[in-house]
Amino acid sequence: MTTPEAAGDLRPASLDDVAREKLAALERRQLRRRLVTTDRSGAVDAERNGAALVSFSCNDYLGLTHHPDVIAASVEATRRYGAGAGSSRLVNGNHPLYAELERKLAALKGAEDAIVFGSGYLTNLGVIPALVGRTDLILLDEWSHSCLLAGADLSHARVLEFRHNDVGHVSELLERERRQHRYCLVLTDGVFSMEGDLAPLPELAPLATEHDAWLMTDDAHGLGVVGDGRGSSFAHGAPVSVPLQMGTLSKAVGAYGGYLTASRSVCELARNRARTLVYSTALPPGVVAAANRALDLIATDPDLVRRPLKLAREFTAALGLPAATSPIVSLVQGSAENALAASDALRNAGFLVAAIRPPTVPPGTSRLRVTFSAEHSSEQVAALAAAVRPLLRP
Secondary structure, eight states: OOOTTTTTSOOOOOHHHHHHHHHHHHHHTTOOOOOOOOEEOSSSEEEETTEEEEEOOOSOTTOGGGOHHHHHHHHHHHHHHOSSOOSBIIIIIOOTHHHHHHHHHHHHHTOSEEEEESOHHHHHHHHHHHHOOTTOEEEEETTOOHHHHHHHHHHTOEEEEEOTTOHHHHHHHHHHHGGGSSOEEEEEESBOTTTOOBOOHHHHHHHHHHTTOEEEEEOTTTTTTSTTTTOGGGSSSSOOOOSEEEEESSSTTOSOOEEEEEOHHHHHHHHHHOHHHHTSBOOOHHHHHHHHHHHHHHHHOHHHHHHHHHHHHHHHHHHTOOOOSSSEEEEEEESHHHHHHHHHHHHHTTEEOOEEOTTSSOTTOEEEEEEOOTTOOHHHHHHHHHHHGGGOOO
């Protein structure tokens, strides 16, 4: 019998040893994350380690997670239908509230139909592989959200990235590559989650159509806050025809879940072929009811949906920065160490603003990501601007 010593000690490394080594490597690069308990007692109120903070680090753009009507709808549905759905939507988890939610989403986004998934991430993991496969082409913006990249990888299609918001580069790739593939999908965020800028949809949409490609937007950070609440395809003046629009119900809507809006035939295909729908338990009734009520508020309260962007522009104006185009303002600090130090400084001043580091953003672009809610006051925004001013980097 060969001993470990005789074999040059080729024994497999201990699982814990491997985990500790990887954690230590992250620590050395200032990239280790830690879960910190945060008590959100209100839309913009947070408590961490006993300190009361004004949060500018939450995607609850409209403050609907704490809206009394949204909470009441969730409670009523939970009492009537139970705390959970009990099964996949295709078994018996498709409770009556789903149909109402999908009708409202389709109407708001100007689409024929909608289908709701367990989360925005699950939407992209399910929809993209249901539409394209090994003989097809995917073009996606290099700064697209992780779930678009993950869905593209799962499809086994050929994936090419184009330079951020570079329509000319998209055109070059389509001219060179499109004819070699059966189908082509062009993927982009509608509002980019780390930059806050908008995709050039008025240029991308006709370009995709010209080359028989399908444009799909991830509108997680668009619904409820740009385009009068209807999202990024309505944020450029005239509405832009985008055949595939997905997003989340966990940000401006204040609940949880994801969705796709598209034609009836495409949504029906997703109901049958999107594995993350077919093999996932349906959302709890209380969650769907909360989203239903929140969409009513988004559709009927124009002042509410315009306020986050208004406050973001007050912030950028106070700092002499280019006007915000969404409720997200990115303040690049460079190194992870710089971003963490800036976040600590703001916490000491009474504000919660997260430091965003690689791999979420490219190396050398660690940043403060500031998000604005309809529940912030102009006085809070001005106070944050004063605290941020010394931290700005050229």
